[in-house]
Amino acid sequence: MTPRPGWLARNWASLAAIAAMAGVWEILSLIYTAEAAPGEPMVPGWEIVFGRTLLSLADYWGGGLGVPSVAEGAPPSYTAAVLAIISNSFDTIVRLYAGLAVGAVAGTVLGLAVSWSPWPRRVVDSPLQFLRTLPLLAMVPLFQLWFGTEFIGKVAFVAYGIGVIFFAGVANAVRNVPQIFIDNARTFGASRATLYRTVILPAILPELRATMLLALGTGWGAVLGAEYLGAQSGLGYMIVYSEQFAYLDRMFFVALLFVLYASVSYAIFDRLSRRWLDWTAKSGRAVAG
Amino acid sequence: MGDVKIEASALSRSYRRADGAEVKALSAVDLRIEAGQFVCLVGPSGCGKTTLLQIIAGLVPPTGGSMVVNGQRVTGPGPSRGMVFQKDSVFPWMRVAANVEYGLSCRGVPKAERQAAAAHYLERVGLSHVAGAWPRELSGGMLKRVAVATVFANGADVLLLDEPFGALDYVTKRQLHDVLLTLWAEGEAGRRRTVMFVTHDVDEAMILADRIVVMRAGQIVDDLPVAADRPRTTDALLLPEMVRIKHILLTHLGLEAAR
Numbered sequence: 001m002t003p004r005p006g007w008l009a010r011n012w013a014s015l016a017a018i019a020a021m022a023g024v025w026e027i028l029s030l031i032y033t034a035e036a037a038p039g040e041p042m043v044p045g046w047e048i049v050f051g052r053t054l055l056s057l058a059d060y061w062g063g064g065l066g067v068p069s070v071a072e073g074a075p076p077s078y079t080a081a082v083l084a085i086i087s088n089s090f091d092t093i094v095r096l097y098a099g100l101a102v103g104a105v106a107g108t109v110l111g112l113a114v115s116w117s118p119w120p121r122r123v124v125d126s127p128l129q130f131l132r133t134l135p136l137l138a139m140v141p142l143f144q145l146w147f148g149t150e151f152i153g154k155v156a157f158v159a160y161g162i163g164v165i166f167f168a169g170v171a172n173a174v175r176n177v178p179q180i181f182i183d184n185a186r187t188f189g190a191s192r193a194t195l196y197r198t199v200i201l202p203a204i205l206p207e208l209r210a211t212m213l214l215a216l217g218t219g220w221g222a223v224l225g226a227e228y229l230g231a232q233s234g235l236g237y238m239i240v241y242s243e244q245f246a247y248l249d250r251m252f253f254v255a256l257l258f259v260l261y262a263s264v265s266y267a268i269f270d271r272l273s274r275r276w277l278d279w280t281a282k283s284g285r286a287v288a289g
Numbered sequence: 290m291g292d293v294k295i296e297a298s299a300l301s302r303s304y305r306r307a308d309g310a311e312v313k314a315l316s317a318v319d320l321r322i323e324a325g326q327f328v329c330l331v332g333p334s335g336c337g338k339t340t341l342l343q344i345i346a347g348l349v350p351p352t353g354g355s356m357v358v359n360g361q362r363v364t365g366p367g368p369s370r371g372m373v374f375q376k377d378s379v380f381p382w383m384r385v386a387a388n389v390e391y392g393l394s395c396r397g398v399p400k401a402e403r404q405a406a407a408a409h410y411l412e413r414v415g416l417s418h419v420a421g422a423w424p425r426e427l428s429g430g431m432l433k434r435v436a437v438a439t440v441f442a443n444g445a446d447v448l449l450l451d452e453p454f455g456a457l458d459y460v461t462k463r464q465l466h467d468v469l470l471t472l473w474a475e476g477e478a479g480r481r482r483t484v485m486f487v488t489h490d491v492d493e494a495m496i497l498a499d500r501i502v503v504m505r506a507g508q509i510v511d512d513l514p515v516a517a518d519r520p521r522t523t524d525a526l527l528l529p530e531m532v533r534i535k536h537i538l539l540t541h542l543g544l545e546a547a548r
Binding site: 180181183184185186187188189190191194198199202203205278279280 | 346347348365366367368370371372374376377378380381382383391392395396423424425439443449
């Protein structure tokens with residue numbers, strides 16, 4: 001076996017692609033100088049984004065920790081801006097992961113239940129297949145009326161969006177478990193519960209990984225959607241507030257934060273799932289070459 | 290004559306094909322197998338061999354007649370009957386040793402006892418060195434060894450093998466015959482296990498069996514005792530009696546004209 005190449009050697013091409021994208025953005029900002037409102041460029045360059053824009057995010061700091069808010073009359077400061085980013089990101093991430101946890105568990109349990117015996121299938125399957133077809137974002141106002149605009153409302157919405165994905169993913173993955181593994185376990189006298197614990201759950205894990213990646217993407221979309229309407233904090237709230245004043249640069253900045261958080265959450269999940277799926281064949285090869 | 294271990298009476302199994310036609314996989318099969326016998330089930334593809342094995346295993350219910358193992362009617366799978374499948378059945382998400390322990394852990398056998406049994410049978414099949422490996426790291430022949438070790442470790446006294454070595458190369462197959470026969474001859478607590486071995490390979494049946502049951506179109510059409518001494522060397526397979534049995538089997542399979 002040849003030694004594994006270093007991180008830079010493996011990732012230089014990806015890094016170069018990201019740098020090129022940043023470069024193209026900068027060039028665009030120089031060529032296309034139109035403004036959404038006076039002083040608000042449609043394509044804000046990097047010097048604006050990490051200068052004026054970052055500083056302006058101090059608007060979203062509500063005060064506390066000895067750092068006064070802009071609303072209290074204090075001049076915008078980078079400290080307040082960074083605190084604003086941290087506190088709003090924290091709110092969004094907590095909502096996302098609380099919803100993700102509830103939705104993933106509920107969806108997995110229901111997905112396993114429909115394969116357990118005919119009755120859950122008859123009761124649960126059709127209604128959930130029906131719910132699946134509803135466009136998720138169209139349900140935001142409904143969830144707000146049902147569950148309110150507080151924490152519970154947003155978590156319920158994210159959990160709903162993710163639960164439906166997990167239900168479909170788990171139910172489908174269970175159907176794909178090769179019969180031979182089930183027969184094998186049965187001939188060894190495995191009870192139904194043992195069969196689920198030792199065969200069905202591990203056998204569906206590789207497919208659940210894909211489901212989880214899909215759910216993470218949907219989860220970020222859902223939590224934003226929930227925050228667009230009626231939230232008083234969070235990244236979605238920052239975007240809506242910026243949109244009202246045509247602060248394009250701030251919206252862009254928040255979008256960058258999203259890219260960062262989503263990448264980090266994918267990377268963390270990828271690392272964790274690799275450990276669980278150590279038993280599956282690893283292949284980093286492309287189809288050809 | 291030993292005790293009757295497996296007894297099928299008027300056993301039938303039919304199913305409806307997708308086009309609506311009724312297919313009889315087994316029709317009125319009567320079969321008695323004594324404890325400790327090594328029986329090979331030979332017949333052309335689709336003759337009902339696998340169905341018979343699945344009924345003994347309890348994976349498929351009969352549509353008529355009865356199947357009795359150890360004096361009890363079979364109503365479902367159970368640890369008294371172990372099965373080695375045609376395709377790879379080793380769980381890819383468990384390491385080799387955990388696979389061999391699987392049956393024992395299903396029955397709540399204490400960990401130390403399980404590990405000892407797994408280590409013993411992995412050693413017997415020559416796989417001690419890969420106890421901690423993932424199944425994906427093993428060759429096809431090694432996976433079959435794991436499957437054989439697993440059914441033996443589980444202590445089932447009836448072993449059902451459904452063309453287990455069909456996909457293996459000649460050398461690997463012959464090595465596995467030796468492994469299987471050695472483990473079978475050793476027995477457990479002085480008692481040999483009863484083996485039902487499905488194959489369409491006439492030579493394989495002649496090397497392994499005490500008795501060869503021939504099936505065709507869902508029925509038993511012949512039942513031949515094989516008395517040659519063990520181990521069956523190349524010379525033993527050329528004894529007149531063995532050659533006679535081989536001719537009969539080949540005739541049943543339609544490969545030779547009756548004479």
